[in-house]
Each structure stands twice: as C-alpha cells, then as structure tokens.
Amino acid sequence: MTPSGDDWGALMAAAQNGNGGAYRRLLGEVRDWLARFYARRLPPPLVDDAVQETLVAIHEKRHTYDPERPFKPWLAAVARYKWIDRLRSMRRHATEELPGDLSVGDHESAVTSAIVLAQLLVQLKPAQQEAIRLVKLQGFSVEEASARTGQSESLVKVNIHRGLVKLAAIVQSQPHVD
C-alpha cells in the first residue's frame, strides 16, 4: 500500500524532531517515489544519480518543510527542481554518452522516459532537436552529429546549448507535476 502524503508529512515532522527510525522509513518510501518520478523524465542511466542527489537535497533542506502543510507538493517541488538542474547540467557535459537502449521495447521506464523527453523535444527548433537527440540521447560525438546533420561542429554545440536552456525553461514554466 502506498502511504498518503499526510503519512509522509507526519514522518518528516518526526524526523525534524530527530526521530531516525521515522526518517529512515520516510526516505525508503520517498526513494521509490523518486525512482518512478525520474524514470518518466530521464534516460535510465541518469535515474539513480538523480534519486540520490534529490535524497541528499531533501536531507539538507528538511528544515524548509512546514509540518502544517502537505508533504507531497514540497517533495514534488524539490524533485522537479533537481530534474531541471539535471537538464541544465547535461549541457555542461557535451561529450556525455548515453547508451542507445533508450527505447528498447520491453523496458517500460525507458519507453516512458523517451516519450516524455520526445514530448519536450518537439517544442524546440528542428535543428536543436536533432543535435540533442543525436549527442545527448543516442551518444554520438559532436563530430559524428555534425556529419549526419550537415551542421558545423560549433553549430551543433550551440544548438545543444540553446536547446537545453530552452528545455529547462519550458519545464520551469510548467505547473508542478505529480
């Protein structure tokens, strides 16, 4: 059975008072929620890191949770913030390679992730979509992407940079999710 947000709120309130047992239980349940959240929004190899980073952020910022308010919106806001952060960080790692199994048929989370990313990508210019898809999602080098698209290498880099900036802005402007 999935606990309600109110249960998590009570556990977090106890954690703020130093109850380690309640905190361990809360983090375990939140970890599963975060894994589902990021599986829908990030390529599978990035999910574990995003979950761990968000758990550390929750730990460091636990004093910002107000026990008189619902827990889920607070958690979703932190998770969304870290998702945007990860999208932004992707542009700082121009040569990061992701495996090509992003849309393997029997991998549900990968397919869902690919669908969510595809829905976001269509909001970019075609040249930006192409550069991000090839370099960031399919693991081609900038040189290879340049050869495939006919864009110069510097244009590929510019399109990736601008596309990811716009992607982060699109996500930021959307209402809170989940």
Next chain:
Amino acid sequence: MSTEQLLDSLAAHLQPVKPRRVRSDLLVLAAVGTAELALFLLFGAARHDLMLAMKLPSFWWKLGSLGLLTTIGAVTAIRSFDPATSPRRGLRTMGYVIAATLVLGWIIDAASAGGAALWARLMWRHGIDCVFAMTALSIPAIVALGVLMRRGAPTDRSGSALAVGATSATWGAFVFVFNCPHDDPLYIATWYAIGCAIIALAGRLLLPLINRW
C-alpha cells in the same frame, strides 16, 4: 555508495532541525532594517529640512511607494525560499506598483509649475551620488536576504534572486529618502529607478551563483 547505504547514513546522522517559518525570517529582516534606519538617523544623516519636506506630496510619494515596494518584495522573496512557492506573482505585483508609482509621480510633476530644462532638473552629479548612496544602504538588506535565501530552498532561483535584489534596492532607497534633499519627481523617478535597477540586476545575476543547492 548504493542508495541503501546512503539512506542508512542519512538516517544515522540525523540531527533535529527547527522548521523554517516565514514569520521568523520576516522578523529577522525587519530587525536588520530597523537597526539600519535607526543608525542612519542617529548619525545625523537625515536631511536638515525634513519637517518642511514632510509637507510636500513628493516626499510621501517617495516614502510610501518605496515602503510598499519593500514590503511586497520582502514577503515575495521570503515566501519564495520555500520550494513549493514561486516568486513570479509577487514580482508581477511589484511591476504594477512601480508603473503606478511612476504614473503618480508624473501627475505630481504635471501639477507643479514646470518649465525648467529637463537636463538641468536631472542634476546628474547629484544623481550619481544618490545612486551610490542607495547602493551602499541596500547592502545590509541584500546580505540578510542572501543568508535567508541560502538557508531556504528556492526552486526558482532567478525569480527569488530578482525579488531579493528588488527588495534590497527599494529598502536602500527608502532609507535614503530621509537624507535625499531632492523632491523633484523627474529627478526621483530617474535616479531612484537607475539606482534600484542596478541593485536589482546585481542581485539577479550574483545571488543564483551562491545559492545552488
């Protein structure tokens, strides 16, 4: 480190924390502001014709609009340090208040006897001094709000940073009203807007860099 180990480690080293309260943060900021204003006045920085100036509509226009902007900005900035609260609505309200302030200033200006050359009325040497003074007076507020922002968890860092910068700017200008001998709405609208814009822009550009979490 596996996620399980991470969870065990976080729970094992758990320390009690005091939940953040918007009211406490506002009180901290009010204390910093009150202390700054009291010191400013105690050191004799108030304009010598203050009692006379208080009879002019332009004095109350300056003080009232800057006080209102500071209040809206402070509430917006501090509320936005909660992850689930966006500063955008408050920033929009500040924009409307600034526009209304400028329109009101124009009405006050039009109602007074004009005729002097615009350039002469701007008195740019004085204006630059005013901008420097406002910037210096905004420092306590920007430091206090910067510390509160760092302690909080703003999820719209650029929006929160702009709210912090705008609040600090309007606070610095509010304190400066007690010293500034100029009552010409054109002068005030021009130089106060320039001073506030510089501080707000500095906050918007610098604070996100030191408030990553």
